[in-house]
Amino acid sequence: MHRAVFIISAALAVFVAAVLPFAGRARACATCAVGDPTLNVMGVEQPFAGRTRIATEVRHFSETSGVQGETSVASSEQRLSLSLSHSPTPRLTLALRVPLVLRHLAFENLATETVVGPGDATVRARYVLYRDRTFAPSRLIWAHLGLEMPTAPIRQGPGGPLSLERQLGTGSWDTSMAIGGSYFANPYSVHGSALLFLPTRGTADSRVGTHLRTTLVGQLQPWSFLGFRLGLDARFEAATVENGAEDPSSGGIVGYITGGLIGSPATDIVTWLNFTMPVIQALNGEQSEGWQLVLGAALDV
Amino acid sequence: MSKRLAHVLSLTGLMLLASASVRCVSVSPGVAVELIFAAPPHYEPEGPVVSSAAAFLVAATLVPCEEAPRASWRSFGIVVAHAHTDSTSARTWLGGQRVDAMSAAGTPLGLLSPPARSYCELEVTFAPDETAETDPREDPMVGRSLGVEGSYENADGSITAFAVRTSRERVELIPFDAPLVLDDARDLARITVSFDAAAWAENMNFEAASASERRAALLDELHAYLAATVEMREQER
Numbered sequence: 001m002h003r004a005v006f007i008i009s010a011a012l013a014v015f016v017a018a019v020l021p022f023a024g025r026a027r028a029c030a031t032c033a034v035g036d037p038t039l040n041v042m043g044v045e046q047p048f049a050g051r052t053r054i055a056t057e058v059r060h061f062s063e064t065s066g067v068q069g070e071t072s073v074a075s076s077e078q079r080l081s082l083s084l085s086h087s088p089t090p091r092l093t094l095a096l097r098v099p100l101v102l103r104h105l106a107f108e109n110l111a112t113e114t115v116v117g118p119g120d121a122t123v124r125a126r127y128v129l130y131r132d133r134t135f136a137p138s139r140l141i142w143a144h145l146g147l148e149m150p151t152a153p154i155r156q157g158p159g160g161p162l163s164l165e166r167q168l169g170t171g172s173w174d175t176s177m178a179i180g181g182s183y184f185a186n187p188y189s190v191h192g193s194a195l196l197f198l199p200t201r202g203t204a205d206s207r208v209g210t211h212l213r214t215t216l217v218g219q220l221q222p223w224s225f226l227g228f229r230l231g232l233d234a235r236f237e238a239a240t241v242e243n244g245a246e247d248p249s250s251g252g253i254v255g256y257i258t259g260g261l262i263g264s265p266a267t268d269i270v271t272w273l274n275f276t277m278p279v280i281q282a283l284n285g286e287q288s289e290g291w292q293l294v295l296g297a298a299l300d301v
Numbered sequence: 302m303s304k305r306l307a308h309v310l311s312l313t314g315l316m317l318l319a320s321a322s323v324r325c326v327s328v329s330p331g332v333a334v335e336l337i338f339a340a341p342p343h344y345e346p347e348g349p350v351v352s353s354a355a356a357f358l359v360a361a362t363l364v365p366c367e368e369a370p371r372a373s374w375r376s377f378g379i380v381v382a383h384a385h386t387d388s389t390s391a392r393t394w395l396g397g398q399r400v401d402a403m404s405a406a407g408t409p410l411g412l413l414s415p416p417a418r419s420y421c422e423l424e425v426t427f428a429p430d431e432t433a434e435t436d437p438r439e440d441p442m443v444g445r446s447l448g449v450e451g452s453y454e455n456a457d458g459s460i461t462a463f464a465v466r467t468s469r470e471r472v473e474l475i476p477f478d479a480p481l482v483l484d485d486a487r488d489l490a491r492i493t494v495s496f497d498a499a500a501w502a503e504n505m506n507f508e509a510a511s512a513s514e515r516r517a518a519l520l521d522e523l524h525a526y527l528a529a530t531v532e533m534r535e536q537e538r
Binding site for chain 1: 324331332333392416418
């Protein structure tokens with residue numbers, strides 16, 4: 001728990017440090033510029049030429065894999081990300097995300113390992129393929145192309161690189177493609193997307209399983225400063241390959257219920273708290289996922 | 302580029318630098334078990350002289366107390382199946398190691414990092430080394446799982462050499478005197494496996510037994526002469 005407190009404190013500190021230089025000169029009302037009062041988390045905002053957003057997000061995640069009482073490993077991860085996005089044109093948004101990862105592993109023999117370090121950074125481009133009107137669009141369809149880069153240092157053991165679960169990144173260049181859409185009808189909005197993640201070979205001759213992530217989230221925003229989110233996510237993942245062989249306790253299908261709050265404590269600042277609970281776990285072998293908690297904040301500058 | 306964007310980019314650059322420079326690792330090793338094969342602690346041969354005793358050990362698995370068969374079953378000679386030599390288990394040593402049963406210094410087998418729990422037995426598997434390329438004429442243990450060599454004195458006082466070797470696989474469960482309890486991350490145990498070849502030879506009637514009876518006896522009586530001694534230590538942090 002102390003690790004979570006530490007990383008949330010760090011997230012707040014990073015956000016304050018990021019926001020302070022812009023205090024008093026923030027752009028007046030980014031939502032006004034797009035003509036829609038909907039509060040959006042980072043990544044699904046409505047773009048307009050010159051829109052620049054900076055965000056910080058902390059994500060808690062836990063999982064176990066391997067045979068209980070024999071080879072299982074319980075891991076928990078807190079991931080602090082700093083993101084920057086810029087829209088040079090009304091349709092194109094370019095974004096960079098840099099994570100700092102704290103990972104804790106607990107093994108069956110009571111061994112523990114805690115690692116803190118940079119994770120794999122991501123760059124992505126999102127292009128609006130369709131919108132029903134330029135100002136205050138109610139329907140958006142967009143495509144996304146992303147690249148996750150092996151910026152995390154590769155941890156070495158006596159016999160070479162450590163296994164994938166003990167790394168902070170995959171060590172591979174992984175591309176992602178997505179298509180999504182949004183529907184805005186204040187105070188309601190709906191976002192949906194399907195993202196295909198295509199990993200390549202990385203650390204220790206490993207390759208994370210190709211996976212498809214889908215999400216559908218509805219948002220009710222009864223007040224300009226607060227909204228509620230509820231949705232369904234799913235992940236369909238192929239098995240991970242390590243040392244040339246498939247890991248039997250990897251890959252499968254997970255269905256999640258997700259919900260949370262999104263608020264705007266001040267003009268151009270959006271904060272969100274999101275909770276994700278796996279409700280269907282049709283996973284291969286012996287593995288299970290825990291809940292996720294995300295706390296984030298974004299500022300239009 | 303606007304001043305605002307330049308500021309954001311410089312801030313991001315600083316964050317990238319700060320993120321890349323952070324790196325911290327904290328590791329606690331957890332419980333561990335050191336396996337060694339050595340001569341019995343008080344090796345004082347009497348009767349037949351054993352000049353060499355060797356075995357080819359291919360696996361050793363710690364058996365949790367809750368999985369251990371009841372002692373009464375073993376006393377009736379009932380073989381209880383085990384999920385032995387599970388290659389994915391952290392409580393199994395898989396090797397393929399020729400061990401000298403008369404070496405006081407012993408043959409180190411390896412270090413296990415088993416799940417923290419109580420263990421009551423060690424399951425050992427002896428089997429021939431199928432990868433050996435040495436000519437059996439140069440090394441009689443090639444293709445054998447167990448072998449004992451030595452000499453005994455006949456009733457008339459003459460000395461006769463003997464060599465008993467078998468190629469058959471043998472799985473044995475060796476109970477510990479007391480459960481090996483591994484419940485603290487600093488626990489480090491050393492298990493010394495031994496085969497008292499001298500005691501086996503002392504109880505063997507070499508004059509009366511044929512070669513095949515000697516081989517059968519070596520396997521059938523092996524359990525009585527195997528032992529696993531446990532010593533507990535504490536790892537330094």
